[in-house]
Amino acid sequence: MPAPRKYPDELRERVIREVRSTGRPIAHVAKDLGVHKEDLLGWVRQAEADRGERDDWLTSAEQDELRQLREVNAELRRANEILRAASVSFAQEIDRPRTRSSR
Template identity: 40%
Template sequence: MPRPYPPEFRARAVALVRAGKPISRVAAELGISQGGLHNWVRQDRIDRGERLGLTTPESTELAKARKRIRQLETEVEILKRTAKLLGEDRPDPKG
């Protein structure tokens, strides 16, 4: 995975595009890909409310929530396996 660019660099690149410079020229001047810069500009438009989509804070929160859900599902699976090994998954015969 490529190393992420600092937020200040991204903001400066997006500002150049918003000022009217073509994405291709800005990308060439900064040595970044046109597709990457296009994604940054699109996300900036979403964050500003100019376009529909998940804002950066919402996206970050969603990623954290999904990670926590995976962690909890793993913990539940471990508990189920442990209960099965210890025989706690069978009903009590005296009931």
């Protein structure tokens, strides 16, 4: 579960619109609206990536897909470890010498 967001989505959208429409420096807009400039810079870059204006950032959809794939990959690795341990156990069971019961 992702961490709660410090700033509401509406504020993010408003600040991004302000930067894009006015062309003012990010640091000035961030200071005026009480947002940390590094946060604002990340939001602007992400918005640009989502609009296809940046090739050096993943879109939000790509980030979600990557997060899901990493979770699936981790689960598959855990499952493989369990299966590997079980196969070792079964192999040891098969390799044990059998003793005959006396009847």
